[in-house]
Amino acid sequence: MNRILKTTALAAAVMGVVGVAQAQEREQLRIVGSSTVYPFASYVVEEFGVTTDYQTPVIESTGSGGGLKLFCEGVGLDTPDITNASRRIKVSEFQRCQDNGVTDITEAKIGYDGIVLAEDASNEAVNFTRKQLFLALAAKVPQDGKLVANPYEKWSDIDPSLPDREIEVYGPPTTSGTRDAFEELVMEAGSEHFDIYGDEGYTNIRQDGAYIDAGENDNLIVQRLQENTTAFGIFGYSFLEENQDALTAATIEGVEPVPEAIGSGEYPVARSLFFYVKNQHADSVPSMYPYVNLFMSEKMIGPMGYLKGLGLIPLPEKMREQQREDIENREQLKLSDLK
Template sequence: MKPIAVTSIGLAAVMAASISTAHARDQIRIVGSSTVYPFSSYVAEELGETTDWPTPVIESTGSGGGLKLFCETNDMDSPDITNASRRMKPSEFDRCADNGVTDITEAKVGSDGIAFAQSNENDSVGFTRKQIAMALLEEVPVDGELVKNPHKKWSDIDSSLPDREIRVYGPPTTSGTRDAFEELVLEAVTKEMKEYGNKGYANLRKDGAYVDAGENDNLIVQKLEKDTDAFGIFGYSFLDENSDKLVGSDIDGVAPEPEAISKGDYPIARSLWFYIKNSHSDEVPAMADYVDLFMSDKMTSDLGALKGIGLITLPQAELEEWRKSVDDRVKLKKSDLE
């Protein structure tokens, strides 16, 4: 028998097939928001238990950190999906485009409130957003001028507040929760104040009143159990999950409750998202099943499993619109974000 001749064209085809096989993988790689992490993890575990796909690998990097990794490259060693507790910024879209990540689909999955909470060993305390801002901003107005924040205790700001040292554990700059807190509390307050030129100001104190506690919201919960004088900033789902240990504060007279968050009455509420790198879909076929499961009635509807672990669900009509957009893999445009 003569040996089979392999032409240069045939060899190239074999090599291409080998490379394609090497690049293809079963396991989805997900990064992003610590707030979305519990919901994404629940879906991932369900996918692993109910299909032949392995459970996706999920890393809690924060919204900003996740989008940075997601937008870095189209290479197959980059994330397939990134979670975010705020919408992608136009500048992040540009970064993706500059790196060739141009086929992205956006999915909105629900809403979340940002809790301002403490150990339930204390009586509940209500705050206005202005009181929180005056406690945490690096510079505050005194006699009509901005000065380095002199407030040591909450009672220095208002005698009705606790006579306790100001100490707040919160997320780092890579976190979508931090972005939303700065926008919805700090900037919202300072835009209404002439001392700041009616412009948003969000520089936080660096003297220990605000403590960057990292991306893991569970660590903040643990710190509040030990440091009962302190307050913490994290997503509502973590407050709901730890209601036996923590008590949330009313903000501007509104309690952090699902109905108030869903209706937008709670003043520190934001939307939750994930972003799909469509260029990976052929090489990572499990992505389609994961996305379908996340957007399904079984997970994100008013009767879905994720509501049971703290997701504030979208109105049904809006959910159906997002499902169609995701099913059709509608390509995200920069104008969508502006």
């Protein structure tokens, strides 16, 4: 009798564990991250909800840095499953993930994007060099062999060929991958023209009102440019694609931000777009990999894919195939990959 009772109790305990495991599954995929990747991911989210039996994922635009911070908080259903990024994960962010137990991550590169400097369509296109943009936006600039607080008030103060207008630039906040990429590709590159900054590069952006933090919603930057027609805005190419009638894009180093130039790297302010998958959630969130496979499919990221129509610049065919293979194998991102 005691043996029967013990067996019954054991069976009940096992069923209880199974019940808890089932309760710990989450039907809805949770996605955070980049405002630049957000329009592409949102399209996939909606398509996924309509064409599969899974619930439509929950997606939030938090910026690349904000998304990676949430993603790396730990493993558990109260943390995101996927984070989008308009730049590659930093070594410090990867290490934070590792420290918090997020040790199995797969990186997916979805395509290319260009960072655009644009103004209202009533203006003629301006050609900027990265040196000029650096001098306009750096917190400190060289004057008489010293670094001083940026004194430039108008673009024409830097170069007479530039507009005789106040320097006003609406741009992303420090949590944004677009901001990170702009600092690297424009500010750091611009500072290399001046020996006074040394070998490290200088990326500090002025905070005296010339650069205006416009938040994570790039659509708001577009709206502000229509209200303030003398200002410029910084955002991803997809927002230019969506608002071509309302905006005029500047050329950088004489190169227009067009898909061919962005994809080839000729446009000097081009970057790759990513999302990161928390593989440790795969069993608990059954919809995760079906969503990832849809995102990486030819009908989404291919040359004739839906996302190209939204402004995504496709990867070369061999690279797309390699990315899909990495996803299929759940290739684990390593620290050495980032160095």
